[in-house]
Amino acid sequence: MPTLPASPAAMLAVLFAVMSAFLFVMMGLDKRRARRAARRISEKALFVFALLGGAVGGTAGMFLFRHKTKHLSFRLGFPLLAAAQLALLARLWMKS
Numbered sequence: 001m002p003t004l005p006a007s008p009a010a011m012l013a014v015l016f017a018v019m020s021a022f023l024f025v026m027m028g029l030d031k032r033r034a035r036r037a038a039r040r041i042s043e044k045a046l047f048v049f050a051l052l053g054g055a056v057g058g059t060a061g062m063f064l065f066r067h068k069t070k071h072l073s074f075r076l077g078f079p080l081l082a083a084a085q086l087a088l089l090a091r092l093w094m095k096s
Contacts, residue, residue, distance in 0.1 A: 009092035012053075016085060020057025023049040027061030027068070034067070043068075047077070055081035
């Protein structure tokens, strides 16, 4: 049975990776739904997952799927959140 990461930095890295993968998939799914005029994922939900650690995946999904790129709040918000999350992770990693 796998063990949990020991340091706070490692646990945060795992959280960010999982949330980023999840938000990346959400961005692709929402783009697909937009093209099909189906029920969409709310912008609020996308931002909540970005705030919870998925900003890197959200930023990657935004540019890869070309989704929400016309929205200034996404175009600036996701990369700024991603930079802040990566800086926090780097700071914790350097301390451990």
